Amino acid sequence: MNRFHAFLAACALAFPAVARADDPDTSWQKVQEAFASAIETGHKSTVGLEVKADFRTPPPPMNLEPGAASDPNYTKRPSTPTSGVVIDKEGDILTSFFNVDGKVKKITVIFPDGKSVEGKLLGVDESKDLALIKVDPKAHDLSPIEWAEEQPAVGAFVMALGRSPEPTSGTATRGIVSAVDRVDQMYNSIWEQSIQFDAKTNYGNSGGPVIDLHGRLVGTVAHVRLQSPWGQNSGISFCTPGWKIKEVLADLKAGKRLGKPKLPFLGVGPKEGAGTVIIGSISPGTAAEKAGLLPGDLVLQIDEIKVKDWADFTNYIKKKKPGDTVTVKVTRGEETLDIQAVLGERPNN
Amino acid sequence: MRFLSSAVLAAVIVAGAVGTAVADPGVATHEPVVDKVSPAIVSIACKSPPRKNMGEMGWFGTGTVISEDGAILTSTTVVPTDVKPDSIEVSFARGKKIKAEFVCASAELEIAMLRLPKGKYPWVPMGDSKTLKLGHVVYTFGNCQNVMENDDQVAFAQGEVSGFYKISDVFEDKAWYEWCTYKGDVVETTAPLNPGVDGGPLIDCHGRLVGIMSLSYNETRWLGVAVPQHILADRIGHWLKGEAVKDAPKVTPKKPDPLPKDPDVEEDEDAPYLGVSFEADEPVIASVAKGSPAAKAKLEAGDRIVKIDGKDMKSPAGVAKAIKSHKPGDVIELTVQHGEKETTTLKIKLGYQPM
Numbered sequence: 050m051n052r053f054h055a056f057l058a059a060c061a062l063a064f065p066a067v068a069r070a071d072d073p074d075t076s077w078q079k080v081q082e083a084f085a086s087a088i089e090t091g092h093k094s095t096v097g098l099e100v101k102a103d104f105r106t107p108p109p110p111m112n113l114e115p116g117a118a119s120d121p122n123y124t125k126r127p128s129t130p131t132s133g134v135v136i137d138k139e140g141d142i143l144t145s146f147f148n149v150d151g152k153v154k155k156i157t158v159i160f161p162d163g164k165s166v167e168g169k170l171l172g173v174d175e176s177k178d179l180a181l182i183k184v185d186p187k188a189h190d191l192s193p194i195e196w197a198e199e200q201p202a203v204g205a206f207v208m209a210l211g212r213s214p215e216p217t218s219g220t221a222t223r224g225i226v227s228a229v230d231r232v233d234q235m236y237n238s239i240w241e242q243s244i245q246f247d248a249k250t251n252y253g254n255s256g257g258p259v260i261d262l263h264g265r266l267v268g269t270v271a272h273v274r275l276q277s278p279w280g281q282n283s284g285i286s287f288c289t290p291g292w293k294i295k296e297v298l299a300d301l302k303a304g305k306r307l308g309k310p311k312l313p314f315l316g317v318g319p320k321e322g323a324g325t326v327i328i329g330s331i332s333p334g335t336a337a338e339k340a341g342l343l344p345g346d347l348v349l350q351i352d353e354i355k356v357k358d359w360a361d362f363t364n365y366i367k368k369k370k371p372g373d374t375v376t377v378k379v380t381r382g383e384e385t386l387d388i389q390a391v392l393g394e395r396p397n398n
Numbered sequence: 399m400r401f402l403s404s405a406v407l408a409a410v411i412v413a414g415a416v417g418t419a420v421a422d423p424g425v426a427t428h429e430p431v432v433d434k435v436s437p438a439i440v441s442i443a444c445k446s447p448p449r450k451n452m453g454e455m456g457w458f459g460t461g462t463v464i465s466e467d468g469a470i471l472t473s474t475t476v477v478p479t480d481v482k483p484d485s486i487e488v489s490f491a492r493g494k495k496i497k498a499e500f501v502c503a504s505a506e507l508e509i510a511m512l513r514l515p516k517g518k519y520p521w522v523p524m525g526d527s528k529t530l531k532l533g534h535v536v537y538t539f540g541n542c543q544n545v546m547e548n549d550d551q552v553a554f555a556q557g558e559v560s561g562f563y564k565i566s567d568v569f570e571d572k573a574w575y576e577w578c579t580y581k582g583d584v585v586e587t588t589a590p591l592n593p594g595v596d597g598g599p600l601i602d603c604h605g606r607l608v609g610i611m612s613l614s615y616n617e618t619r620w621l622g623v624a625v626p627q628h629i630l631a632d633r634i635g636h637w638l639k640g641e642a643v644k645d646a647p648k649v650t651p652k653k654p655d656p657l658p659k660d661p662d663v664e665e666d667e668d669a670p671y672l673g674v675s676f677e678a679d680e681p682v683i684a685s686v687a688k689g690s691p692a693a694k695a696k697l698e699a700g701d702r703i704v705k706i707d708g709k710d711m712k713s714p715a716g717v718a719k720a721i722k723s724h725k726p727g728d729v730i731e732l733t734v735q736h737g738e739k740e741t742t743t744l745k746i747k748l749g750y751q752p753m
């Protein structure tokens with residue numbers, strides 16, 4: 050019986066109408082064995098990383114005003130190792146871009162048996178929060194992780210594995226897939242489609258694998274952010290999905306450094322407390338200022354889109370590129386004006 | 399835990415949902431474990447003498463009855479080693495306050511034992527924490543935010559075993575709760591740990607005690623940890639038999655003996671000696687041996703060796719090689735950089751390797 054069948058059997062005992070409610074020994078033991086077995090499989094490929102580098106302070110998350118001081122919880126790095134995952138017998142190891150963001154001096158890969166091997170940074174992809182490290186395949190036995198064939202469905206069990214604080218024993222937290230194909234440049238370090246899941250992750254988890262119940266690779270854990278702008282993170286995390294990794298794997302192996310795309314920027318801020326969409330502030334030197342938008346303008350429409358709330362407005366701009374022209378219909382006093390603006394580049398990305 | 403800190407702790411501990419399934423007969427839930435364990439959980443309140451310019455201190459937390467005749471296991475963050483023995487009050491959920499007797503405490507293991515008046519009590523059996531694996535289902539029970547005092551019920555949370563590591567020097571300066579004294583192996587769990595649950599049990603899926611919850615969490619992980627049962631078992635065994643075994647007096651660790659010399663390597667008594675050591679890959683001095691030629695030449699930790707005899711030095715290995723090319727008594731020309739300052743060139747007479 051393979052693990053999948055073992056888990057199905059466990060489900061049959063644990064969840065449907067089998068009169069076992071009075072016997073915790075039967076139900077939860079089977080379920081936990083499925084968790085433990087997947088974790089054991091995935092952990093063979095999970096490595097610890099010690100990176101010595103002049104780290105760059107990442108720009109502030111996009112939900113902050115451009116130029117704002119970066120959130121200390123966002124820039125924090127653990128004093129213990131971070132994590133990575135071995136993906137092939139050639140010595141390729143995936144991790145989060147955040148772990149190697151800066152002038153890298155030395156990378157030490159710590160295998161589950163505690164042995165250390167020096168690694169070399171090959172390529173990075175900033176907008177996928179991804180980096181590829183290479184070790185000499187002869188330097189240590191390699192147990193590459195198996196890739197999940199498909200992206201897991203929302204609700205599927207996943208586990209985040211890490212090698213921090215103690216690389217030899219590792220950590221594992223279990224959750225479910227909360228959402229797929231999240232594209233969120235505001236709160237997420239991954240700017241392309243990512244998987245949102247609710248396993249608890251911490252600073253040392255970044256770069257480690259997210260696995261399914263077969264112990265197969267679902268994605269790699271993104272840069273962890275424990276605080277959200279409104280307070281404590283409720284316990285959600287993001288990972289770069291396997292299919293997104295495969296898109297750029299050849300480029301990463303070839304040593305390419307893929308940057309983040311430039312984002313469009315109009316340069317207006319909302320008026321706090323307004324029930325309608327009223328421009329509260331204009332950032333100097335931006336497209337909005339050049340076009341002649343003014344604080345107090347009531348926004349009715351952008352191109353063909355009727356603007357009912359601030360999100361309508363910003364979501365439309367997010368889909369544009371720097372250099373695109375938009376027409377903003379505003380009411381100013383008695384007048385209704387059509388103002389054309391050429392979008393600029395969002396600073397600080 | 400101590401009363402005053404609860405507000406601070408409430409703000410910093412990761413909260414999480416309790417993973418209880420719908421209570422439908424025929425569907426497995428966590429209820430059987432709750433039903434089995436909750437009746438054996440007690441809330442504890444006590445007082446200790448003043449400390450560090452603070453008045454008399456009140457403490458509260460959770461305990462678990464671990465024998466039918468009423469032995470209670472808890473933490474020294476709930477019942478400190480210097481507790482005022484007549485101040486200890488415990489109560490079961492929906493129960494009256496009962497005076498409990500202080501049996502023994504260990505700061506080293508961060509546990510304390512109390513005893514209820516003669517009688518028969520619901521109790522939790524011991525499990526085996528050595529059998530725990532990552533991913534195993536575990537539970538915490540207790541007097542979270544004083545829920546047993548205020549709302550007459552035991553708070554319960556479910557999670558999994560998420561890590562095994564040592565509370566050690568790595569975390570020492572970051573321990574968030576100053577009264578945690580245990581250093582050693584812990585079991586980490588994703589089951590939420592909240593103030594007042596300290597001293598409570600970590601329970602496995604069979605409803606057995608596999609650890610005592612500690613507030614010794616750290617900034618790297620932000621998750622609850624338990625002192626595992628197998629580390630406590632021996633001491634608990636003695637206490638249950640009425641043997642008041644206490645912590646051994648602290649001994650300052652002796653310096654380890656120097657490594658035995660490898661007989662295959664011939665010691666070169668005539669090796670030249672400078673007396674500096676390096677830690678990283680850069681030829682920057684980490685330490686200078688007392689009385690060595692380097693010390694006499696006033697070299698200091700942090701100095702960078704730039705050149706020896708006019709040759710550029712790029713690594714500690716290069717420095718060693720340059721020195722080995724000489725004999726003791728030879729004078730070398732050494733260029734060093736002290737901090738950001740300009741380099742200075744010194745002439746140093748090499749000595750003999752100390753034996």
